[in-house]
Amino acid sequence: MTVRFWGTRGSIPTPGRKTEKYGGNTTCLEVRAGDTVLVLDAGSGIRELGDAWMRSATGPVRATLLFTHLHWDHVQGFPFFAPAYQSGNSLTVYGEDRAAGGIRELLSSTMRGDFFPVPLSAMRASLDFRPTTDEFQIGPLRIRTFKLPHPGGCLGYRVESTDGVLVFATDCELDLAAANQEDVRANPHVRRKFQPELIQFCTGADLLIVDSQFLDEEYEARRGWGHNPVATVVDLCEQSRPKMAALFHHDPQHTDEMVSALVTDAFGRLERLGVRDMLVFAAREGVTLRVGRPRPPAKLTT
Amino acid sequence: METCPTFLEGLNMSRSEAGAPIEAAPKTETVVLGPSPRFVGVLRWAKGTASLAPVTIELDEIVIGRQEGVAVPLNDEWASRRHARILRDGDEFVLEDLDSSNGTYVDGVPIVECILRTGDWIQVGRNLFRFELQLGGESRVEDVTTWLE
Numbered sequence: 001m002t003v004r005f006w007g008t009r010g011s012i013p014t015p016g017r018k019t020e021k022y023g024g025n026t027t028c029l030e031v032r033a034g035d036t037v038l039v040l041d042a043g044s045g046i047r048e049l050g051d052a053w054m055r056s057a058t059g060p061v062r063a064t065l066l067f068t069h070l071h072w073d074h075v076q077g078f079p080f081f082a083p084a085y086q087s088g089n090s091l092t093v094y095g096e097d098r099a100a101g102g103i104r105e106l107l108s109s110t111m112r113g114d115f116f117p118v119p120l121s122a123m124r125a126s127l128d129f130r131p132t133t134d135e136f137q138i139g140p141l142r143i144r145t146f147k148l149p150h151p152g153g154c155l156g157y158r159v160e161s162t163d164g165v166l167v168f169a170t171d172c173e174l175d176l177a178a179a180n181q182e183d184v185r186a187n188p189h190v191r192r193k194f195q196p197e198l199i200q201f202c203t204g205a206d207l208l209i210v211d212s213q214f215l216d217e218e219y220e221a222r223r224g225w226g227h228n229p230v231a232t233v234v235d236l237c238e239q240s241r242p243k244m245a246a247l248f249h250h251d252p253q254h255t256d257e258m259v260s261a262l263v264t265d266a267f268g269r270l271e272r273l274g275v276r277d278m279l280v281f282a283a284r285e286g287v288t289l290r291v292g293r294p295r296p297p298a299k300l301t302t
Numbered sequence: 303m304e305t306c307p308t309f310l311e312g313l314n315m316s317r318s319e320a321g322a323p324i325e326a327a328p329k330t331e332t333v334v335l336g337p338s339p340r341f342v343g344v345l346r347w348a349k350g351t352a353s354l355a356p357v358t359i360e361l362d363e364i365v366i367g368r369q370e371g372v373a374v375p376l377n378d379e380w381a382s383r384r385h386a387r388i389l390r391d392g393d394e395f396v397l398e399d400l401d402s403s404n405g406t407y408v409d410g411v412p413i414v415e416c417i418l419r420t421g422d423w424i425q426v427g428r429n430l431f432r433f434e435l436q437l438g439g440e441s442r443v444e445d446v447t448t449w450l451e
Contacts, residue, residue: 002414021419279411286396286417287408297407298380298428300349 001033001141001161003207004288007045010171010213010227010249011073021256023285026073027170027249029209031291033161036139037063040157040168045285046077053083060088061125064138067095068170069154070106079111079118089125092138096155097131104129146201148172150226158201164291167205167242170249173226174198174236175219188216191273192235202240207291209283210236212247215262227251230262234269237278243293246283342438343388343395343418350429351378360438362390366426367400380404381427388418395433397424 007025014024026043039046042065053061061083068074083089095103104127108120132155135144146156149172156169175184178192202208212233214222219229227249237245247266250259259282266280279294343359357364357374364373367385376385382402389396395418399406407425408416416422422433 004415021421281409281411284416287411287413288415290412290414294412295405297410297412297425298404300425300430301351301428 001031001159001164001166001291002288003166003209003291004030004032004049005045005246005283005285006030006049007041007043007077008248008250008283008285009043009073009252010211011252013044013073013076014252018255019250021284022250022259022282025285026076027068028077029168031141031159031166033139033141033163036141038138038141038159039063039065041066041068041074041170042078042081043073043075044077044080047080047082050080050082050084054086057083060090061086062090064092064094066132066143066157067093067103067155068157068168069150069152070095070098070110071152071171074171075107075110078107079116084123084125084127087124090128091125092128092130094130094132094136096153102129102131144201146198149174149177151224154226156201158205161291164206165204166291167202167208167210169202169208169210171226172211172228173224174228174232175223178232188219188229188231191238192232194236194239198236199240202236202242205240205242206293207244207246207289208237208240208242209246209248211249212262212266212282213249213251215258216265218251230265231269234266234273234275234280237270237280238273238275241275242278244279244281244289246281246289248283250282340437341393341435343390344434344436345374345388345424346432346434348423348430348432350376350427352376352429359388359390359395364388365400367402376427376429378427378429381429385426386424393435394418395435397433402426 007028008023009026013026025045027041028043028045028049029040030049031038084091093103098106100106111118111120132145140161142160144158148154148156148169154171159166174194175181178184178194180193184190184192210233211228212230213227214229216229216231233247247262263282270280345357347354365384365387366374367383368376368381369383384400385402386397386399386406389398397416397418399414404427405412409423418433420435424431424433
């Protein structure tokens with residue numbers, strides 16, 4: 001199983017020189033396991049994904065889109081997803097049922113009236129909209145969902161294949177679900193105690209892609225916005241022990257240097273917690289990774 | 303509801319396919335005169351078993367590995383014969399691992415594929431390289447504004 005990052009930024013696209021390393025497109029991942037193709041979220045990164053598929057396709061596109069939630073930065077690329085306009089293509093679209101409607105109605109509402117000039121009905125691909133459940137199967141992939149603490153709600157996805165486990169936990173503020181949240185608020189350096197269900201959901205991941213939007217010193221002023229400071233992410237990693245962890249949903253205010261600083265902060269806390277056998281890095285647009293146990297690089301000669 | 307022809311053209315869709323009437327529309331086209339050569343990639347050897355001069359990537363593809371005749375030859379038993387390659391796509395340079403035995407790393411992360419950025423550290427076997435983008439000539443991209451009928 002491989003995963004490619006087409007969009008790693010949170011909140012709003014941030015093009016420009018200051019963000020060119022980690023990327024400015026909002027959330028979109030492409031997961032491949034044999035002939036099975038998943039797309040996780042349709043932030044602005046999905047436009048380039050769709051264009052790449054249109055250039056390289058030798059036959060009809062068949063894929064499954066999984067939505068974590070429908071905040072702008074996770075849906076704004078959907079109307080620009082070219083394969084959806086091509087007859088002969090088949091897309092299955094999963095999203096959580098909400099009080100305002102199912103995934104079809106909600107996506108359609110973003111392409112209606114004053115918001116967008118092309119309606120959902122102009123999409124000529126075969127579109128099969130389905131509500132998410134706790135667990136379901138897509139080809140050889142077993143999918144599990146988990147409700148994450150985020151304003152309006154967000155689903156985490158666990159994708160299990162025969163050769164690896166991917167956990168995608170974007171848009172979450174896990175401090176608000178920690179059993180010792182009052183202690184943590186009084187002293188942010190305190191180790192978080194997470195609910196066993198969350199740890200179970202993440203445990204065994206070869207790759208955990210997790211919301212790490214804020215530097216620790218930024219978090220207090222942004223409490224309640226629905227995103228993690230890096231200390232929280234490190235505590236989740238320490239307790240669930242993924243083999244690799246990708247810090248994700250980069251803050252639109254963060255330059256490449258600030259994202260790199262966030263990784264350095266993560267290293268420091270991991271070391272203080274005694275964790276040394278984990279590869280932690282910042283998710284980066286334009287990178288494809290294999291989901292599995294990473295081999296450390298050869299020792300360099302001088 | 304009427305669809306927007308300019309939008310659909312951006313998606314490589316025909317107007318008739320979208321069922322929209324053909325209307326005159328102002329349009330700005332970007333005309334690319336051959337491959338865009340504004341940047342060249344440079345691979346600088348930094349550390350390891352080899353001692354190589356900087357390699358300027360002007361071809362569409364260069365291969366790194368132990369095999370004789372590749373653009374970046376490595377005398378390194380940790381490198382596969384054809385270990386990795388760098389593909390040029392306009393101003394972008396894409397590093398691909400070629401199913402090597404010991405992996406290809408960018409900034410310490412094992413990659414299958416990676417769009418390279420200036421300052422990236424690339425490790426192949428026991429050798430470390432730094433990638434740089436350099437201005438390599440004048441832009442050959444022109445913006446042309448026309449009123450299309």
